[in-house]
Amino acid sequence: MQKVTIEDVDSRMSAADVRRGLSDGLGSTDLAINYYELAPGDSFAFGYHAHVRQEEVFYIQSGSVTFETETGDVAVEDGEIVRFAPGEFQCGVNEGDERVVALALGAPQDSELDEMRRDCKECGEQTPNTLEMADRGEELVTYCLDCGAETGRFD
Numbered sequence: 001m002q003k004v005t006i007e008d009v010d011s012r013m014s015a016a017d018v019r020r021g022l023s024d025g026l027g028s029t030d031l032a033i034n035y036y037e038l039a040p041g042d043s044f045a046f047g048y049h050a051h052v053r054q055e056e057v058f059y060i061q062s063g064s065v066t067f068e069t070e071t072g073d074v075a076v077e078d079g080e081i082v083r084f085a086p087g088e089f090q091c092g093v094n095e096g097d098e099r100v101v102a103l104a105l106g107a108p109q110d111s112e113l114d115e116m117r118r119d120c121k122e123c124g125e126q127t128p129n130t131l132e133m134a135d136r137g138e139e140l141v142t143y144c145l146d147c148g149a150e151t152g153r154f155d
Ligand SMILES: [Zn+2]
Pocket: 120, 121, 122, 123, 124, 127, 144, 145, 146, 147, 148, 149
């Protein structure tokens, strides 16, 4: 058995205010476990995406998350839990005024992306994007794969 105090785990660079990876501390071998806190406007992900092999579950402990899904926007409130199949596109955003606390579970741990899409102002539509390290590893930047424009910056 392994036990982890969530607030003792360092937060990593992400599209969320706080993202603490719990898999290593718990020694989980098949399950990816991440604790999130989303400030208003934050997201779980860098864009609208699908994983090749990984299914994902999000438990919303407090606040409300709006998931962009293949069938439209879906609000997931505190006390609710949602699951996305491998290959299913989604992106959860905190569009409310309240801070979100949530737990994300993914299996298997291999989170290889099928594709990640973001709104590109240059192209005027949602386009495939890539994510790259910038500023000596201090920031993550997303670029439109169609025109090369920068579409987002995260630290
Ligand atoms: Zn573009």
